Amino acid sequence: MATSTPPTSLTDSTSALNPPSSNPTVTTGPTFLHIALNHKLTRDNFSSWKATVVPILKGHSLFGFVDGTSICPPPSYHPVYNWDYYFIAWIMQDQLILGAITSYLTDSILSHVVRCTTSRDVWLTLERLFTSHSRARTMQVHYQLATVKKGNSSIADYFKKFTGLMDTLAAVNQPLNEFEAVSFLLAGLGTDYDSVVTSVTTRVEPLLLDEIYGHLLAHEQRIQHQLSSLDVSLASAHFAAKGKPPRCGRGPRFSTHDHGHNFSHSNRGRGHERGFLSFSP
Known part of the structure; x- marks a missing residue:
């Protein structure tokens, strides 16, 4: 039996062969996928990159092509074209996905997937690569959270640094829960904030992180107000001490009794110099 020349594209094949709708793997032609991202995948943004690609x-x-639920159908003989619609359609779609994903990888990441031939191969390679990287990064950030201290920085700067570390953990898909976040935050405060720490830890109803931040800001303002008042008081006392005129003139007159005799300072009488003791019988 004579056969026709196979079509050169999937569009040609669909014009002569309508695929049955019962096959769930591919029911239409390939989708030319365009992943619109503002940034390419680097070693530090896999979670945010993945969070953008997956919904698309x-x-x-x-998504079944990369998670393995969409399986490539086997090729089979067709009596007209010797061509299997679903097999070719699946291959074409998979390669379009592969091209879209790799176009949003930086050169350093692309070097890890150059040998991958399917979109799932690329996806699994990226998952393995960033799982190990994320584990190491998570341990590093946890250590930073355990050792970060407020020190001489303001509450606003301390909280900004703290939440930056929290965001890093969230970016590698290892976010802190509310209890862990509050514990780390309070542990980095100095003794000036012991009253706030006690108030938070003894509450029956726990406070959210943002609420604690508000209390810390208010406490910081009270501390600054108290220090300002103390500085003014010390400055006033110092000014008063410097402005007091020195003591001048004669010293205090005094007298003493010795066996009934009276000794005293006297300026009276001739022949006695000022400031000498005089003897009175």
């Missing part, structure tokens, strides 16, 4: 794939019903 799912929105086009293509």
Whole structure:
């Protein structure tokens, strides 16, 4: 039996062969996927990059190609074209996904996936690569959270640094829960904030992190007000001490009794110099 020349594209094949709708793997032609990202994948942004790519794939019903639920159908003989629609359609779609994903990898990351031939191969390689990287990064950030101290910095600067570390953990898909975050935050405060720490830890109803931040800011303002008042008081006392005129003139007159005799300072009488003791019988 004579056969026709196979089509050169999937569009040609669909014009002569309508695929049955019962096959769930591919029911339409390949989707030319365009992943609009503001940044490429680096070693530090896998979680945010993945959080952008996954919804796009799912929105086009293509996530099954990377998570393994969409399986490539086997090729089979067709009596007209010797061509299997679903096999070719699946291969074409997978390569379009592969190209879209790799186009948003930096050169350093792309070097890890150059030998991957399917979109799932690329996805699994990236998952393995960043799982180990994320584990090491998580341990490092946990150590920083355990050792970060407020010191001489303001509450605003301390809280900004603290939440930056929290955001790093969230970016590697290892976020802190509220209890852990509050514990780390309070542990880094100095003794000036012991009253706030006691108030927070003894509450029946726990406070949220943002609420604690508000209390810390208010406490910081009270401390600064008290220090300002103390500085003014010390300055006033110092000014008063410097402005007092020195003592001048004669010293205090005094007298003493010795066996009934009276000794005293006297300026009276001739022949006696000022400031000498005089003897009175």
